[in-house]
Amino acid sequence: MTDRWWQRPLVKPQALRPGDRVAIVSTSWGGPAVFPHRYEAGKRYLAGAFDLVPVEMPHALREADWLDRNPQARAADIHMAFADPSIRGVIASIGGDDAIRLIPYIDLSVIADNPKVFLGYSDPTVLHFACLKAGLCSFYGPTIMAGFAENGGMHDYAENALRKAIFETAPIGEIEPNRQGWTVEYLPWKDPASQNQRRKLTPSAGPRTLQGTGTVKGRLIGGCAEVLEMLKGSDWWPPLDYWNGAILFYETSEEAPAAALVLRWLRNFTAQGILPRLSAIVLGRPGGQTDEAYRQGQERAVLRALNEAGLSHLPVLVELDFGHTDPIATLPYGVMAEVDCTRSRLKILEAGVSPRNA
16 A cells, blocks of 8 residues: 555544533535424434434534535534544434535544544445544444434334444444344435334345355445445545455445446446455345345346456345445444354454543
8 A cells, every 4th residue: 555544553433421422413415404303303312312412513504505515614514523522423414425525625634633433324435434544443324314313213223233333342243133124115304293103114034145155254344335436536445455355335325226337336346456355245235125126136236246257256145234224233344344154144353442541
């Protein structure tokens, strides 16, 4: 590696505790101003269930159009959240589609010098790669409005997984199969009455092994497929050898990209030389789709991309619960994990956080 940033040893942030102050940042879309009742529901759940104190950064609640015009203000909020010693964690309010525009305005040294929990999924994938480059383990998990504000309250599966990831200093361990069932049902956020209506659950058979045998280990890196496409070639995209032996976790959003697009995106991973360096791939359940044919089409696209690359042996697990499905597990970036093809299980071999000094 020629970039010294990527040579930094990974730092695990200190574990959160009840009573900690956590910053809320809007990294892209101004969802809190568009659906304030949804945002408030998530903030209440964060405070009530986890006993954390939400602290809104100055621009977190600004109008969506204003935030769209002012990426530098969003970056300033991120700097403030990380630099404030009274803040123990940073949580994205919601996703979006343009956190990539923050790259020119983010000073990675602010993140590197003030390591703390950063949590979010979807478009915050961009910020996770900022954390990786800064040498900080961050967490692919719920946002305030998509996760903490789940209709009728957060599912036990998601809540327990989050506690293991950011509150506990023991190894996270096996990502348990979701026995509660899963949902991608769309209930309009514009209707406040739907906030207390539980979404319909589809029975879950648990993860499956799509291909591969045995057990492999590697460090977790990945995120939302559509956002990774924006990151490719950017200043925050890791150098080639950073991917050596990694386990790629990969999932698509509620926009439900066609299988042909997934194939093309993975062909780019091959062209970059990334796919042959991986230890395994774990696929999250596709967002926004209950159609079995759609999920099968995406799996066939993955198999084709791997076959074209001569990687028909590479272990692949599918139907995992992370990303644009609910409930979700929280995955830490950069820590060692294990894929067991025989049991179709993902196991996190390390803690995601470090003990508190005081």
